[in-house]
Amino acid sequence: MISTIVRRSASDLEQAAGRRSVTRSVTRGIRTLEREER
Incomplete structure (x- = not known):
């Protein structure tokens, strides 16, 4: 039971x-996308 x-x-x-x-x-992907746009 405990297991x-x-x-x-x-x-x-x-x-x-x-x-x-x-x-x-996901947050890392969004950050990379924002960097590429700039």
């Missing part, structure tokens, strides 16, 4: 990390 809770929290952390990395890559 399932740990596994669930681990997957939640992975999803949060993935979302964070996606947001970071």
Whole structure:
């Protein structure tokens, strides 16, 4: 029972990390686009 809770929290952390990395890559892409336009 405890292992399932740990596994669930681990997957939640992975999803949060993935979302964070996606947001970071998106902001980086926008920054590069703005630099190219100038």
